[in-house]
Amino acid sequence: MRKISFVLVILFIIGCTSNKKEEKSNIKPESTTAIDTAMVDHTSDQIISNEEKIEVKDSVIVTNKVKESETDIKVSKGREIAKEAKAGDKKEKKEITKGNIERVRPHHTIWNSLTKKHVSSSGKVNYNGFKSNIKSIEIYLSHLEVTPPKKDWTKNEKLAYWFNLYNAATIHLIASNYPVKSIKDINNGKPWDKKFIKSGNKTYSLNQIENSIVRPNFNEPRLHVAFNCAAISCPKLMKGAFLPSKLNSQLNMLSKSWITDSSKNKISENSIEISKIFEWYKVDFKKGIIPFINNFSTTKITPNAEIKYLDYNWDLND
CATH class of the missing domain: 1.20.5 (Single alpha-helices involved in coiled-coils or other helix-helix interfaces)
Structure with a gap:
């Protein structure tokens, strides 16, 4: 009897469990359908x-x-x-x-400023003015002393350096002794032999710069309008400094001004009376004096024109 009762209890429990599973089974499809519908109807944005x-x-x-x-x-x-x-x-x-x-390349600003201030368009030089600014000239010369030409410099850089150094040194020499009537009144008549111009670790004279450095090493006949000897008969001192970038045009400008100045060169087609510079430095004009002059003269000279040389006035160009 007890066994029968125990069996009945077990069967009852199994039956209840089965019913619960069926209920869950029946609920799940309905619940899933509801969720799927909700997602389609209400959560498309969420998807x-x-x-x-x-x-x-x-x-x-x-x-x-x-x-x-x-x-x-x-x-x-x-x-x-x-x-x-x-x-x-x-x-x-x-x-x-x-x-x-x-x-390092030198700056020519000081010399450019001084010459524009104390040199007239006609080439007259105010030596009193330069004398009042002699400290500035010395500063410029000191600057050139420590910036000597190097092998890697261009031809124009070297020439501009030597031209400016020569002219600044000449003006300094005269201003230091001013007033004088002529540059020849300095250093017993031999101002060009005085060794006082420093460049690097060397000291030069004006003659050495012109005749030992520039003339032998540069094929440039126009150098004679660049070097200024401070005399009336000399080509005029440029109003400004020589600059490498402008050197060619500057030399052409000075050459034309010199050749066409009737006080220094008298030119006609068949005869010319020209500066002593052409006689002294004839060797520098390798293509000939007349061809050189014809490059800048408004009057063309015939090849066989008569040549005479004017006396040179060494009075100061002031």
């Missing part, structure tokens, strides 16, 4: 939103990868640049140590 989030998430991932990639490139390039810059700095420092002075 899109979820897709967007995925896309955004993917984009973020991609973007992060790109950013990481770009960063790596920049860092790598930065390291290369840093190495190059460091190497460049070492090289530059080494070059400067080896001799930065080789790259």
Whole structure:
């Protein structure tokens, strides 16, 4: 009897459990249908939103990868640049140590300013004015002393340097002794032999600059209008400094002014009375005196024209 009762209890429990499972089974399809309908009817935006989030998430991932990639490139390039810059700095420092002075070029600003102030358009020189500014001339000469020409300079840079140095030294020599009637009144009549012009570690005379440096080393007959001897018969002192970038036009301008000045050169087609400079330095005019003059004269001279030389006036050009 007890056994029968126990069996009945077990059967009852099994039956209840089965009913619960069936209930759950019956409820699940209805609940699932309700949820699916709700998602279709009410959460389409949420579905899109979820897709967007995925896309955004993917984009973020991609973007992060790109950013990481770009960063790596920049860092790598930065390291290369840093190495190059460091190497460049070492090289530059080494070059400067080896001799930065080789790259230094003189500035002619002081001389440019002084000549524009104390030289007239006709070539008259105010030596009193230069004397009042003699300290400025000395500063300029000191500047040229420490910036002597180097092998890597251009022809025009070298010529501009020597022309300006020669003229500034000449003016300084006269201003230091002014008033004088003529440059020949200085140094016992031999002002051009006085060694007082410093360039680098050497000291030169005016004669050495003109006849030992420039004339033998530069094929330039126009140099005779550049060097100023401070005399009335000399080509006029330029109002301004010689500049490498303008040197050719400056020499042409001075040459034309000198050749066409009837007080210094008298020119006609078949005869000419010209400066003694042409006689003294005939060897410098390799293509001939007449061809040189014809380059700048408004009157063309015949090849066989008669040539005479004018007396040279050594009075000061003041």
